[in-house]
Amino acid sequence: MSPVVLIGLACASCATGNGLQPLTTTAYQAPQGRVHKDTDRVTTGILAGNLMVSNFYYWNRPQAVTPQILRDMDARARLAGCLDGSRPNRSSVSARWGTYSSAYRIIAHYDCG
Numbered sequence: 804m805s806p807v808v809l810i811g812l813a814c815a816s817c818a819t820g821n822g823l824q825p826l827t828t829t830a831y832q833a834p835q836g837r838v839h840k841d842t843d844r845v846t847t848g849i850l851a852g853n854l855m856v857s858n859f860y861y862w863n864r865p866q867a868v869t870p871q872i873l874r875d876m877d878a879r880a881r882l883a884g885c886l887d888g889s890r891p892n893r894s895s896v897s898a899r900w901g902t903y904s905s906a907y908r909i910i911a912h913y914d915c916g
Contacts, residue, residue: 822847823855826883836862842879844886854880854891854913865907868898876911885915 823843830839839859845851856876860866873896880891891913898909 826854827879833862835864836860840879842883844883850912852886852915853894854883854885854915855910856880856883856913857908857910860907860909862907865898865900866909868896868909872909873911876909880911880913887915889915891915 822845824846825841825843827842828840830837832838837860839861841855841857841859843855843857845853845855856879858866858872858876866872873893876896877893880893883891885891894912894914896909896911898907900907
C-alpha cells in the first residue's frame with residue numbers, strides 16, 4: 804500500500820460529521836470583503852475519496868467564475884491529490900448565494916476514481 808493511501812486511512816478519523824475531511828483553509832481580506840477558501844476530502848457515500856474545493860466571498864456582489872479562479876481551484880486540488888496518488892479531475896462547478904445574504908460561493912468537485 805502506498806504511503807499516501809496509508810496517510811489517508813490513518814486520518815479517516817479526522818473526518819467531520821458532514822462527510823468532509825478538511826485539508827486546507829485559507830482566509831484573507833480583499834478590498835471587497837473577506838474571502839475564505841477550503842479544500843476538503845469527501846469521506847462518505849459514493850463520492851468518498853473525491854475532493855471538494857470551495858471559495859466563499861463575504862461581500863455584497865457576486866464573484867464571477869473566472870478562468871483564474873478555476874486555475875487556482877485546480878491547483879489546490881492537485882496539491883491535495885487523490886489517495887491513490889492519481890491526479891484529480893474537475894467534474895463540476897457550482898456557483899450560488901450561500902447561507903448568508905452577503906456570501907457568494909463557488910464550489911468545484913474533483914473525481915479521484
